[in-house]
Structures are given as C-alpha cells and as structure tokens.
Amino acid sequence: MAGAGGPLSRSGLRGREQELGQIEALVTSVARTGSSGLALIRGEPGIGKTTLLAAAVSTARQSGYSVGVGKADELHHIVPLSSLAACVLHGDRPLLSAGTFADIARNHDQRIWLLERLAEAIEARAGNMPVLIGLDDVQWADPLSRFALRQLPLRLRTSPVLWLLAGRREPAGPAEEIVEAARGSLPVATVALGPLSGAAIAQLAGDTLGTAADERIRDLLDGAGGNPFLAVEMLAALRDAESSDDLVPRGLVVGVRGRLRSLQADTLRFLQMGAVLGRRFGFHDAAALCGRPAAALINALEEAVGAGILDDDGDHLVFRHDLLRQAVYVDISPSARKALHREAARGLVAAGRPPVDAVSHILRGSAPGDEEAVSLLRRAAEDVLPVTPGLAADLMTHALELVPSARPLRYAVGEQTILFLTRAGRNGEAVSTGDRLLAERPPLEEFSRLQAGLGGALWNMDRAAELRRRAEAALATAGAVPRITARLTALRTLALSRDHDLVAAREAGEAALRAAVQAGDRDAHTLALSGLGEIAQNAGENALALDRFAALSALDSAFLPEEIIAHLHVDDFDAGGRLLLEATEAGTTRQAMLSWAQGQHDLGLGRLDDADAAFATMEHLENEVNAPVQQVNGRVIRSWIALLCGDRDAARLHLAAAREGLEAKPNPGNTAAMRFLEALHADADGDPGLCVDRIRQVERVGPFMRWRVLRDWAGPAIRMALNGADEELAGELAAQAAAHAERNPSVPTATGVAAHARGLVENDLTALQRAVEVLDSGPRPLVRAAAAADLGRTFLAAGRAHRAVPALTHARDTLAATGARAAATLVQRDLEKAGVGSRKPAAVQRPVQGWEALTASERKIARLVAQGHTNRSAADLLVISPHTVNTHLTSVFRKLSINSRVQLANLVTALPGD
Structure with missing residues (x-):
C-alpha cells in the first residue's frame, strides 16, 4: 500500500482480501482447466469495483493471460460495440487491429456474423494462452456489446476465457442479463462489495496519512459510510491541509462536491462542460462548448488535473471517477443541462462526428418540434440498423415522439419507424404505431x-x-x-x-x-x-418455384437459402450443396435461414445427425435475433428424426416444444406439420385411430401435398391410414401424390412417391417395385428405404418371402446407414418373419454418455478440435458453418462430461487407434 503522499489508486483493496481471493481463484481455475469462467463485481459507486478489477487484471497478467480491458461510458452507450471495442482493441496484445475491427463492424449487416468474427479472434488467441476480457461500468454497455456479452461466454465456454465485469447494483440491468445467460453453462462468480469495515477504513487512513488515524479523523471518516472512494477523497483533503487547525479542513464536505468549491470559476465552468460531454471527453469539444478558444482554458485544465479531478491521457480528458463527474454535473441547473446537451450534439456533428455520437445528447436535450434533432436521430438510426435494429427502432420511436401530429414530416418518420420496428422483430409495436398514425387520418x-x-x-x-x-x-x-x-x-x-x-x-x-x-x-x-x-x-410446381427463387436471389443474395431449398425440391442436391458452400464462405446475412437450408439438405441425403444439429443451430440463431420463423417445423423434423433413431424422450421433448411454438405462430403450414407429427407419435404408440384423426386434421387445413414439409412423407401417411382402416383417406392421399408427380415429371422423388402411394393403396407389387426403382435413381435414402420396406412387407404378406428378403434387407441397411436405428429395427423384425436372422442387431441402442454416444459427425469434430482446430478451421474442413460446429461441440462436451478443449484433447489422445 502507498505511504504518505503516495498514490491512492490501490487503496480500495483494504478490506477486500476475501473478494480478491475469490476472483484470483477463478483466474487460476480458467488457466488450469482450459475452460471459461465469468465474474461480476457489483456495488455502489465508489465502493471499489474498479480497483478490485484492476487488481484481478494485474494477477491475470502475471499468470500469463492475454488481457483486454475496457470501460463503458454513460453518454456513449448508444454507439454499437463501443463498450466491447475497448476490450478487444486495447491491452498488452490486442485481439484485433483497429482496421480489422472497423472492417468487421462496417462491411456486414448481421449481428450473428459480427459475433462469430469476434468469437473466432478470441478463440484463436485462447488457443495459445488464457484470455481475460474485462469491462468496467457494464451497466452502461451499449446494446450490441450487451448482445455480444450474452452470447460470447456460451460460444467460448470450452476455451480458457475469463470474462470479468464490474457494475452497479441493478437487479434487472445488463450485468444480470449477462450472468443469467451464462449461468449453468460455465462457472459464474458474483462478488458483491459492501461498505468497508471500520478497521479497513482506519487502514486506509494510515496508508494515506502515513500515521494512525486519531479519534478526530475517525469521526470524520464515519461520514464516508464505508465507501472507500469517499474516504480517500476526504483523506486527500486532510493530507493537503495538514497545517490547518480546523476540525474540518477548508473546502472539505462529506462526499466529493466540497472539493470543487475551491476551484477557480473558469475551471469549474470548464469541468461543467466536460461533465455534459461525458466522463471521457475531448479538450477542444469542451472548449467549444464553453465558447472560448482552447488556449484560454489551459490554466483551467491544469488546475482540474492538479486537483485530482481529471486525468489527461494525451488524447482525452477523463474524470478520475464517475462520482466526480456526477458531482459537477448535478450542480448545473436542469434547464441549462438540457440546453448544453443540445448544443453539444450540434457541436459534435459540426465537427464531423457521426450522428450516433450525438444521440445521447439529443435524447437529453431535444424538445418536441426540434426537426434538426429528428433528422439526426433518423440518420443515427439508419447507421445502427444493420447491427442493432432494436436500438435503431428505439431511436426512431423517439424521433416520432418529437414530431407533432400537425407536421407533414410525421408520416415519413412514422413509416420509417414502422419499418425499423419490424426489422427489430417488434411486429406488434409496428402495427400499433401504424394504427395510431392511421387514426390521425393522414x-x-x-x-x-x-x-x-x-x-x-x-x-x-x-x-x-x-x-x-x-x-x-x-x-x-x-x-x-x-x-x-x-x-x-x-x-x-x-x-x-x-x-x-x-x-x-x-x-x-x-x-x-x-x-x-x-x-x-x-x-x-x-x-x-x-x-x-x-x-x-x-x-407443388417445383421447377417454377426454382425459377422464381433463383431470380429472387439474383436480385438480393440474402434470399440464397430460398433458392437452395428450391433446388432440393427438384432433387438437385448437387446445386444445392454448391450454393450452400458459396453462402457459407460468403457469410450470408441470414445465418438462421441458411442453417434451415443446411438442415433440409442433410435431411434429404439421410444425414440425420447433421440435420438435427443444423435445425438446432437454426433455432439458436433465430432466438438470438428474436425472429422465430422456422422453429415449429424445425422441432417437428427433429422429433421425427428422434423417433427414427429410437430416442423417444428427445422425440417427446421436441413434440412439446413444437406445440408451444404453434401456440405462438399458428399458421396453416405449422398446424399441418404439427398434426402430422402427432400422427407419427400415435403410430409409434400403436394408436391407429389417433393416426387417422390427425391426418384428417391435416387434410382439413389443406391438401396434404400442399405442405412442403410433408410431401416426402406421403407413403408413411398412407400406411397409417390403411392401418387405421381408412381406405378413403389413403385414396385421397394417393391421388394428391399422383397430381404432384404430374406437376413435377422430372423429379424422381415426386414420381417415386406417387408410385409408392399407388402401390400401397392398390396393394400393387408392380407399382411398389417401380417406386423403389425410381427412388433408387434419386438422392433421398429415407424415402427410398420406406418404399423398399413396404415392397418387402407386401411380398411377405403375399407369401413370397424369398422376394421380400432383398427389399427388406435393402431398406434395413439403408436406414441403418442414416442412423435411423429404430426404423431399421422394425424392418429387421420383418426380416425375421421372413426367416432371416441377423448376425448382429440391426440397431444397437447408442449409449447416452461416453465416446460411443457420439455421432459420426461429432467424432470428426471432436478429433479436429482435439488436434487444435478452432471452430472456424474445423468448419472450413468439413464445409459447414462454425455455428453448426459449435452445436456439435456442445453435444460432444455434454456426452463426454467435460468442459474444456484441453480435456477433450487428453481424452482423444487416450483413445485406442481406430
């Protein structure tokens, strides 16, 4: 600790030994285990959060960490990623160069893409050394930084990254949002700082004054209420007034405001202008707000720095503590503050700063009818829309509030507000805003x-x-x-x-x-x-749909996923795969929709594990941007996959999630898919009557073949109808399949499904053989296996077991190759009825834990990551997205009961050779 006349910056550590030990234990744990952790230091202003954070950072540096630390600012909390930028651009080894960071933030208009680039940079650094990312005053973090801090700790939980946040007590604030998002996925420590004990305050007095505090000083320090910053400020004043015989040194008032009263009028005025600009501000900006040349304020600057109010880092001036800024700021009358903020906004824009830099001042200084403020808010909203649509919507909503109903400008601002609210996923607000404007009879x-x-x-x-x-x-x-x-x-x-x-x-x-x-x-x-x-x-006009969506993606590449899916509907998986690769490499702005297309591609090719991961990724990405588009259909398909694979628990969980999603989004397509999923579950439960009821409900929503998710399932639907003795329903479905084939004569799946349907309804072996033959020329193994199984069963029912065996064997092996273990087991039972045993079970139940529980894709990714690959490099090798790699890796860590890449590498190294 500092002695008399020494620095006071570490004085707040007195009485914080336990809290520091708690954080240092996490620093040690992250470095030792190779997995991440998060700590939140919280407490009232001046309680010692910044000092404790600085001590933890120092410990981390000494432990070999790469450190990046930033500080959020109350008046800069609008600028996208401004808070986190300081963490990744500064420090001993910056994670990103300023140029690279600018390119990331400027060239792409998708939060998810930007987040992944940041994750890749941090992950790459963490592959060589542990990383600490610290953010002080997190309560003022900008919306995009908050979004990143909610997502990145989970995305990087298997890497040695320590997230260290400090902020005020706010039960529903940003810090708690970040902690709650991480809780349960990585170690989280909350360090609550309360008032220092009397003994610790006495130690502070000894550190500062160089002598033990006497009774007089102890009585004075009682006024600090255990707040170390206030105590240090009082002690500094005492130290500077050693020659005074006054009980209370001149200029000292309990708190910090009294220290300002001894300053020259020009200095106080200068500080007031700085306080309006924010805790960190430019000398020239403050001089301009004072209305004086910078040269005339040099003495004021020197006095403010000498008094310990400001620090000068060469580029900016910074209030040494936010309490000091607040003390200056509240002494400005409210009306003057409002006027100064408005003038500050005007000055920043005139100096060439982007509109978003002036927004905080606009929000504090504008009044209804201020069309210049409206213009600035609109420009700022346009600038931030690509990466923070929620913030853009908030800015536009405020702009609309500033425009009186009598102004013609109101409807132009209103239209823009509606569009931005929609972009932010706040559709209900958009409609209510529009209806209010329409009620004004424009x-x-x-x-x-x-x-x-x-x-x-x-x-x-x-x-x-x-x-x-x-x-x-x-x-x-x-x-x-x-x-x-x-x-x-x-x-x-x-x-x-x-x-x-x-x-x-x-x-x-x-x-x-x-x-x-x-x-x-x-x-x-x-x-x-x-x-x-x-x-x-x-x-069901798939070729025409492809033409339309190809033209759409040519007009706007964001719609490339729609073109990919259209290619799959005409069985052109080669073209779909090429476009998926192109979109993945280019970094489409619609990552969630691309994952949906990837899932459809993998499902069609019978890659069930990969499809499930892609749909899980899609749902995660949709949740990140609050745009649930395909979640019901995604859960429907995942439930069906789980049924095929024999995981009834997972199938029921997905069924429940699909039902919940349908309540929120009850459109006809979702309803049809949900009812058919219920039929599949009823079939698995042996309830043919319920199967028929649910398929009938699909038909009441609309023709079965209209719903794209269901078309390839016409065969199973007809089989369930026949099992339920509803031949009329089976005939209706077969007629729809035939009409669909007529509309798509060049699509093997459409032709084969129609032949399969006719064969089932008419008990026609020739049609079923034709179905298998046609589907064998197509790309979809699950559809092919379903037709082959029905062909084999029909032969078996006709007493022609010798003809049944090849078809059933083909179906079983095809299903087993896709991972559809439960479906393969059912076919194996038919083979046994035909008198054919099996040298090994067709479908061995996969364990839920351990290496054998991993799917083929998970094993590939586990081995790559164990070799030192990042999510990005593994994704590049496997030609999938990093998001999908992360989904697989999450499953790997859960099944292996590990929580770091180091543990994974050790486990893989210990495996016997394949």
Whole structure:
C-alpha cells in the first residue's frame, strides 16, 4: 500500500482480501482447466469495483493471460460495440487491429456474423494462452456489446476465457442479463462489495496519512459510510491541509462536491462542460462548448488535473471517477443541462462526428418540434440498423415522439419507424404505431405508404388475411404513387400465397411483378418474386418455384437459402450443396435461414445427425435475433428424426416444444406439420385411430401435398391410414401424390412417391417395385428405404418371402446407414418373419454418455478440435458453418462430461487407434 503522499489508486483493496481471493481463484481455475469462467463485481459507486478489477487484471497478467480491458461510458452507450471495442482493441496484445475491427463492424449487416468474427479472434488467441476480457461500468454497455456479452461466454465456454465485469447494483440491468445467460453453462462468480469495515477504513487512513488515524479523523471518516472512494477523497483533503487547525479542513464536505468549491470559476465552468460531454471527453469539444478558444482554458485544465479531478491521457480528458463527474454535473441547473446537451450534439456533428455520437445528447436535450434533432436521430438510426435494429427502432420511436401530429414530416418518420420496428422483430409495436398514425387520418398518399409499411409486420405475425384486406383497402383509395402501388400489389400477392385459390394468386402475382418492374421499385420486385415463389411451392410446381427463387436471389443474395431449398425440391442436391458452400464462405446475412437450408439438405441425403444439429443451430440463431420463423417445423423434423433413431424422450421433448411454438405462430403450414407429427407419435404408440384423426386434421387445413414439409412423407401417411382402416383417406392421399408427380415429371422423388402411394393403396407389387426403382435413381435414402420396406412387407404378406428378403434387407441397411436405428429395427423384425436372422442387431441402442454416444459427425469434430482446430478451421474442413460446429461441440462436451478443449484433447489422445 502507498505511504504518505503516495498514490491512492490501490487503496480500495483494504478490506477486500476475501473478494480478491475469490476472483484470483477463478483466474487460476480458467488457466488450469482450459475452460471459461465469468465474474461480476457489483456495488455502489465508489465502493471499489474498479480497483478490485484492476487488481484481478494485474494477477491475470502475471499468470500469463492475454488481457483486454475496457470501460463503458454513460453518454456513449448508444454507439454499437463501443463498450466491447475497448476490450478487444486495447491491452498488452490486442485481439484485433483497429482496421480489422472497423472492417468487421462496417462491411456486414448481421449481428450473428459480427459475433462469430469476434468469437473466432478470441478463440484463436485462447488457443495459445488464457484470455481475460474485462469491462468496467457494464451497466452502461451499449446494446450490441450487451448482445455480444450474452452470447460470447456460451460460444467460448470450452476455451480458457475469463470474462470479468464490474457494475452497479441493478437487479434487472445488463450485468444480470449477462450472468443469467451464462449461468449453468460455465462457472459464474458474483462478488458483491459492501461498505468497508471500520478497521479497513482506519487502514486506509494510515496508508494515506502515513500515521494512525486519531479519534478526530475517525469521526470524520464515519461520514464516508464505508465507501472507500469517499474516504480517500476526504483523506486527500486532510493530507493537503495538514497545517490547518480546523476540525474540518477548508473546502472539505462529506462526499466529493466540497472539493470543487475551491476551484477557480473558469475551471469549474470548464469541468461543467466536460461533465455534459461525458466522463471521457475531448479538450477542444469542451472548449467549444464553453465558447472560448482552447488556449484560454489551459490554466483551467491544469488546475482540474492538479486537483485530482481529471486525468489527461494525451488524447482525452477523463474524470478520475464517475462520482466526480456526477458531482459537477448535478450542480448545473436542469434547464441549462438540457440546453448544453443540445448544443453539444450540434457541436459534435459540426465537427464531423457521426450522428450516433450525438444521440445521447439529443435524447437529453431535444424538445418536441426540434426537426434538426429528428433528422439526426433518423440518420443515427439508419447507421445502427444493420447491427442493432432494436436500438435503431428505439431511436426512431423517439424521433416520432418529437414530431407533432400537425407536421407533414410525421408520416415519413412514422413509416420509417414502422419499418425499423419490424426489422427489430417488434411486429406488434409496428402495427400499433401504424394504427395510431392511421387514426390521425393522414392524406391518401400517406395512408397508402403506412399500409405498405405495415405489410412486413403483418406477414411476420401470420396475419395474412388482414394483410390482404389492408393492401386492398389502400389500393382502392388510388392515392398512392406507382412504386407504393407496386408494393401494395406485391404484398397482396404474398398474402394470397396462403389462400386456397392458388391459380388466382398466381395471376395476381404476375400482375404484381409487372407493376414492380414498371415502377422500378426494388422492394416491390423482391416482394412479388417472393410471393410468386411461395405460391409455386405451395402449388407443388417445383421447377417454377426454382425459377422464381433463383431470380429472387439474383436480385438480393440474402434470399440464397430460398433458392437452395428450391433446388432440393427438384432433387438437385448437387446445386444445392454448391450454393450452400458459396453462402457459407460468403457469410450470408441470414445465418438462421441458411442453417434451415443446411438442415433440409442433410435431411434429404439421410444425414440425420447433421440435420438435427443444423435445425438446432437454426433455432439458436433465430432466438438470438428474436425472429422465430422456422422453429415449429424445425422441432417437428427433429422429433421425427428422434423417433427414427429410437430416442423417444428427445422425440417427446421436441413434440412439446413444437406445440408451444404453434401456440405462438399458428399458421396453416405449422398446424399441418404439427398434426402430422402427432400422427407419427400415435403410430409409434400403436394408436391407429389417433393416426387417422390427425391426418384428417391435416387434410382439413389443406391438401396434404400442399405442405412442403410433408410431401416426402406421403407413403408413411398412407400406411397409417390403411392401418387405421381408412381406405378413403389413403385414396385421397394417393391421388394428391399422383397430381404432384404430374406437376413435377422430372423429379424422381415426386414420381417415386406417387408410385409408392399407388402401390400401397392398390396393394400393387408392380407399382411398389417401380417406386423403389425410381427412388433408387434419386438422392433421398429415407424415402427410398420406406418404399423398399413396404415392397418387402407386401411380398411377405403375399407369401413370397424369398422376394421380400432383398427389399427388406435393402431398406434395413439403408436406414441403418442414416442412423435411423429404430426404423431399421422394425424392418429387421420383418426380416425375421421372413426367416432371416441377423448376425448382429440391426440397431444397437447408442449409449447416452461416453465416446460411443457420439455421432459420426461429432467424432470428426471432436478429433479436429482435439488436434487444435478452432471452430472456424474445423468448419472450413468439413464445409459447414462454425455455428453448426459449435452445436456439435456442445453435444460432444455434454456426452463426454467435460468442459474444456484441453480435456477433450487428453481424452482423444487416450483413445485406442481406430
């Protein structure tokens, strides 16, 4: 500790030995185990959080850590990633160069992509040494940094990364959000700092004054309430007033505000301007706010630094503690503060700073009718929309509040607000905002614009009928300019894609496409092609759907996943695979939808483990950005996969999740998929009556073959109908499959499924043989195996066991190769009825723990990671996304009961050679 006249920066460690030991134990544990950890230091201002964090950082450096530490700022909490930037750009070995960081933040418009780049940089560094990332004043972290801090500790939990946060007590604040996200996945320590004991305060007095505190000083220090910062400030004043005989030295008041009263008027004014700008500010910015040249304020600056109020790091001035800034700030009258913030915003923009840097001042200094503030908020919202759409929506909402209802500007701001709320996934708010504006009876053109702006939110909320009604009402007013008319027409097409009359929908879509092209409006063009693609896929016209979605992805590469899936519907898995690789390498902005396409690709090729991982990844990514689009269908497929593999517990969990998702998103497609999944579960439970009931419910929602998720399952659906003695239902399904094949004559799966359906309904061995033959030329092993199994069973029922055996063997081996162990076991039982035993069980139940519990993909990834590969390098080798690697790796660690890459490497090394 410092003696008399020495530095006071570590004085807060007095009385904190236990807390420091707790954090140092975590520092040691992360370095030793190779797995991550998180610690939160929390307490009131001045209680010693920053000092304790600094001591922990010093320990980590001495232990060989690569350290990056930053500090969030109250008035800079709007700037995306500003808080975390300091952590990765500064320190002994910066994780990223400033140029690389700028490229990451500037060139991509997806939070998930940006997050993965940060994770890769940290993971790569952690492969060589443990990493500490510390953030002080986390309560003021910007939204994107908060998002990253909620996700990165989980993403990097198998690497030696220690996250060290310090912040104020806020039960529902950012710090608690981050801790709750990490809890249960990695070690979490919460270090709560309370007031120092009287003994510790007395030790502080001895450190500062160089002598034991007498009764007079102890009485004075009681006013600090155990707060070390306040105590140190009081002790500093005592030390500086040693010659005074006063009981209370001149200028000392309990707290910090009294220290300011001895300053010159110019110095106090300068400090007040700095306090308005924030804890960290530029000398020239403060001088400009004072209305004086910088040279005239040098003496004021020197006095503020000499008094221990400010530190000067050469680039910026920084209040030595936020309590000092607050003490200066609250002495400015509220009306003056508001005016100064408004002037600060104007000055920052005039100096060439981006609008987002001025936003905090705008929010504190603007008043209704301030159109300059509205303009700045709109520009800032546009800048941050790509990476923090929620923040952009908040800024636009505030901008709208500043525009009185009588101003023409109100509807333009309102339209932008609706669009940004929709982009942020806040669809309900978008609709309510639009309805409030519409209730103000805007001019006809503005009425049409607002209705067009609401289209995306209504579509996201599955309110297709309302979308159609609103679009038609707006079109009927004839008040819109051509491009808005084109958008409304295209939105109507999108709504009609859910309608029963798809012929009329297609005609409307063609008209919408012509209108979009003629108007030259890209949004309308995108909407029209999207609607036409949806209509074609719902009608089962797969080649036409591919044409539409290929044109759509050419117009906007963000829609590449839709083109990939369209290729799969025509059995062109080669093209789909090439596009998946292209999209993965390019880093599409729609990572969740790309994972959905990857899952469909893997499912079609019978890679059940990979498909399950892709759908799990998709759900995780959708949750990250609050955009649950495919989660019901994803859970439906995962439940079906679990049934095929014999994992009934997982199948039931996915079924429950699908039901929950359906309640939130009860559209016809989700409903149909859910009812069919219930039929599959009823079949597994031996309840044919319930199977028939659920398939009938699918038919009531719409024709079975309309629902894309179900088309390849027509054979199992017909088999369940026949088992339930509903030949009429089976015939209806077979007729739909035949019509679907007629629309897709060049697609082997469509032709083969139709032959399979006819063979089952008519008990026609020739049709079943034809189905197997056609499906063998296609890419889908599960569909092929289902047809082969039914062919074998039909031969067996006809007493032709010798013909049944080859078909059943083919089905069993195909299913076993995909990992569908339960389905393979069922076929094996049919083989046994045919008199064919098995040298080994067709489907050995995979254990739930240990190396043998790992799937083939998980083993590949485990070996690569054990060799030192990062998620990115493993993904590149396996031609999948890093997100999918992370999903597999999470499963690997759970099954192996380990929590670090070091443990994985040791385990793999100890395995016997394959």
